[in-house]
Amino acid sequence: MNLDSLSFALSNISYFVANLTKKNFKSSVQEISKLVAHHGLEAERHLLRCLFSHVDFSGDGKSSGKDFHQTQFLIQECAYILNKPNFVSTFCYALDCPLQQQKSLRPSANLLPQLSRVLKLSSVQEVAFGLALLNSSIPDHTNYTVGFLKQKLPDFIKHICELDIENQEEPLDLPPVILHLLLNHLFCGTKDLGISSDLKESFVKSLNQYLGDNIPLFLRPFLRSSDLDPAMDSVGNSAKSSEDSIVDVIQEMGYNFTS
Numbered sequence: 347m348n349l350d351s352l353s354f355a356l357s358n359i360s361y362f363v364a365n366l367t368k369k370n371f372k373s374s375v376q377e378i379s380k381l382v383a384h385h386g387l388e389a390e391r392h393l394l395r396c397l398f399s400h401v402d403f404s405g406d407g408k409s410s411g412k413d414f415h416q417t418q419f420l421i422q423e424c425a426y427i428l429n430k431p432n433f434v435s436t437f438c439y440a441l442d443c444p445l446q447q448q449k450s451l452r453p454s455a456n457l458l459p460q461l462s463r464v465l466k467l468s469s470v471q472e473v474a475f476g477l478a479l480l481n482s483s484i485p486d487h488t489n490y491t492v493g494f495l496k497q498k499l500p501d502f503i504k505h506i507c508e509l510d511i512e513n514q515e516e517p518l519d520l521p522p523v524i525l526h527l528l529l530n531h532l533f534c535g536t537k538d539l540g541i542s543s544d545l546k547e548s549f550v551k552s553l554n555q556y557l558g559d560n561i562p563l564f565l566r567p568f569l570r571s572s573d574l575d576p577a578m579d580s581v582g583n584s585a586k587s588s589e590d591s592i593v594d595v596i597q598e599m600g601y602n603f604t605s
Contacts, residue, residue, distance in 0.1 A: 355381045356392045363396040366415035375419060391436045394423060399445035403460045421465050428471065428521045434478045442483050453486035458494045473502050474524045477531055488537075496540040503541060507548045509556075518556050522565070525553075529568040 359381055362374040382389045397420040401413045427433050444451050451457065458479070462472050476498065479491040506518065520528075531539065532546055554561070554569055561569050 352385055352388060355385045355389055359389060359393050360396055363393070363400055363416060363419070366419065368415065371415050371419075387432060387436075390430075390432075391439050394420075394427065394436050394440040395443065396445065397423060398440040398451065399448040401464065403450040403457070403464050405464070417464065424465055424467070424471060428474055428524055431523060433474070433523055434481050434527065437475065437478045438482050441479065441487065453484055453490055455490050455493060457487075457490065468519075469498070469502055469505075470519055470521075470524065472498055473528065474521075477524070477527045480531065480535070480537060492537050492539065496538075499539050500541060500545065503545055503549050507545070507552045509552070518553075522562055526564055526568075529565065533568055 359378055362378050366374055378393060382393055397416055400416040401420055402411065405411070427436060430436065441451055450460070458472070458476055461467065461475060465471075467475065473495070476491050476495045479487050480495075482488050482491070506520070509518065531537070532541060532549075550569055553565075557565075557569070
């Protein structure tokens with residue numbers, strides 16, 4: 347891809363985001379969508395970075411000021427990115443590397459609650475953003491996020507366990523990407539998120555009842571470990587014993603590995 351073409355596209359995205367108005371909102375969003383579709387991941391993460399950088403998260407969440415249209419656009423994007431496989435790296439990049447004018451995304455215990463208020467996040471989005479921010483390159487972000495998840499995650503999982511999902515009368519509004527992220531942190535994460543073994547077991551049981559035989563392959567190691575080929579255990583163990591394991595390298599680098 348021509349670097350000049352990409353740079354020009356990123357500059358245009360910055361301009362469109364900074365100058366959103368009621369009159370040009372629809373046309374600007376359409377132009378931005380075309381640029382993102384054409385230039386891919388780099389343009390996608392630049393867009394999210396610009397949007398987060400142009401919204402004031404220090405207010406009361408009423409969004410009636412000069413950042414109103416940026417806030418509305420960001421609310422739309424926050425629903426969309428949960429289904430993207432690069433959600434974690436895109437989200438962390440936006441919060442870890444905001445543009446210079448952004449002063450309200452500094453690490454604090456109030457950051458995620460403020461994001462929730464301003465962006466009107468659902469419980470799924472709150473948990474998703476929290477889980478993603480555990481991968482931040484800024485230690486303070488990670489530390490504050492653990493406290494946030496300890497408050498939110500137990501009730502969130504209990505709510506899922508209490509759904510009548512066996513009869514599927516209530517939908518499980520949890521994107522596969524976020525479900526995988528959650529299960530990975532519950533069973534492979536290094537942070538104590540306040541989830542007991544009994545609650546984990548109930549959660550897995552509920553998910554198995556809901557998904558039945560339609561469990562995606564990438565979720566089976568968490569939900570149907572008994573179905574896995576026993577021969578793979580030796581493969582996994584040998585990989586873990588390697589001092590130069592690529593898995594260890596990726597885990598150590600976190601989302602920066604994808605940058």
